[in-house]
Amino acid sequence: MKATVEIKHVSKRYGKIEAVRDVSFDLAPGEITALVGHNGAGKTTLLKLMLGLAHPTAGTIRVLGDNPAAGEFAARSKVGYLPENVSFNAALTGREILSFYARLKGEPVAKALRLLDRVGLGSASARRVATYSKGMRQRLGLAQALIGEPQVLLLDEPTTGLDPALRLSFYEIVQALRDRGATVVLSSHALAELGERADRVVIMSHGAMVAHGSIDELRRIAQLPAKVRLTVSGETETIRNWLGRVEKWRQVNGHVVEIDATPERKIELLRRATDVGAPVKDIDVVPPTLDEIYAHFLRTQEAAR
Amino acid sequence: MRNILLIAAKEIQESMRNWWVLSATLLLAALALTLTFLGSAPTGSVGVRALDVVIVSLSSLTIFLLPLIALLISHDAIVGEMERGTMLLLLSYPVGRWQVLLGKFAGHLAILAFAIVLGYGAAAFALAATGATIDAESWAAFGKMIGSSILLGASFIAVGYLVSSLVRARGTAAGIAIGIWLLLVLIYDMALLGLLVVDQGRFISAGVLNTLLLFNPTDVYRMFNLAGSANVSVFSGMVGLADTMTLNPGVLLAVLAAWATLPLALAAFVFSRREL
Secondary structure, eight states, rough: OOSSEEEEEEEEEEOOOOOOOOEEEOOOOOOOEEEETTTTTHHHHHHHHHHSOOSSEEEEEEEETTTTTOOGGGGGGGEEETTTOOOOOOSSSSSHHHHHHHHTTTTHHHHHHHHHTTTTGGGGTTTTTGHHHGGHHHHHHHHHTTOOOOOOOESSSTTTOOOHHHHHHHHHHHHHHHTTTOOEEEEEEHHHHHHEEEEOEEEETTTEEEEEEHHHHHHHHHTTOOEEEEEEEEEEHOOOOTTTTSSEEOOOSSSEEEEOOHHHHHHHHHHTTTTTOEEEEEEEEEEHHHHHHHHHHHHHHHOOO | OOOHHHHHHHHHHHHHTTTHHHHHHHHHHHHHHHHHHHHTTTOOSSSSSSHHHHHHHHHHHHHHHHEEEEEEHHHTTTTHHHHHTTTHHTHHHHHHHHHHHHHHHHHHHHHHHHHHHHHHHHHHHHHHHTTTTEEEHHHHHHHHHHHHHHHHHHHHHHHHHHHHHHHHHHHHHHHHHHHHIIIIIIIHHHHHHHHHHHTTTTOOOOOHHHHHHHHSSSHHHHHHHHHHHHHHHHHTTOOHHHHOOOOOOOHHHHHHHHHHHHHHHHHHHHHHHHOO
């Protein structure tokens, strides 16, 4: 399928700081992409470059056929954006603000106003934004990003300030848009936060892209060991003898040992543990968490620097 | 065009919510009415062209106050929205930056025009209501005064935008705006006067002086209104100047319009290259 967003060798320099360094990737319709990196990794800059709010120092960007760096903005009517710290004119009401943005996108106002109910702001829509809490502003920000069922949805740290219930309904909305064929980009500073919801992950560090792929692909590339936890019977000494040549293991307490097992060693270990006569009462296999995978990629990037 | 109107409408809506429109209108109306009745006291009300006197007073009021009001509402337009973060969202919409700027300009100018027409109109209306006889010529001069006041306001709004698009912080924009007001409204004329006194007519001819005056929109406005109409110039004490003036009103208006369009175009250019 044709890519909705194409980023080719894009770099962005602010004075001496290289905010984005030679990043290339394409985004396809019907996919949720998690843009992950710590603060200052270049996530926000990358989103701004896609919107033409900043211009790349090198490289080209295409969003729905537009070149945002050249000031082309026709396709932006099909793009939704939620900035990191969204702010509105506090003197206007939620309804007035949403109506304004709907008109700016050339969308029917009545339809856009229904989004207020969808994000749970229906009862507060006639109040001035000055009276809104941070979470309510974030919800209003989300509502404006959803105006006109965008084909490309760029959300910068979207779930900050949302309570768990709202976070869940937020992901439902995003997934519904994805299923309808939208390209969704969610930025976050923690991979675990987006969990398995993302179809694809782009990990950024110090402006460079250090990993790109689905979570399963990243798992494979990272080759991180799973943790095998064995609850054992008998003395520590017998366990030690039984384990024999296994290198990385530690004793959690008197009855539990934990072994770092690479994928190829894992099966062998499990076979041995389930053999008749093995001093093992229970087995737990803990796959590497998303945070561990994320940390792994950041570490390898640090090492390469 | 649609985008420009939408942004203009939002600007007006916000300004009404912030009491900007009401306070500007009330301020201008109160001062205009005060000047109308205080100003007519020394001349009495018999046989003198009452509205012409009012035009003289209101023109002077305009020169001091209108640039200040215009700069106050315009210096914040770009840098303020950038600082508050609202510009980021606005520019992510399908709207060109020049459209944002023109929309804001249209909105701010509409607010200013509303305040001028209502505030000064109240003065003329009050004068007519007290039974003063006003002929068509005076009405025409009054109309020109209102029109050129709006144009003067437009030029200072444009200058304010230029400042707003250049600086990085709101405080800087406010400081520069005040500086521009002081320079153009107070210092420029005094400096020019000092220059003339020192020069004693050796190098600076009437032509040079006229040209120098064109570099200040308030002076252009002053020349247009106070020396432009024969009757008004009598009261303004500028009858002498009116005789030697080589610039016709059309040129003056064109210069004033240039003072609005050039800074605006420059502001649009600077704004289009800014990064958020």
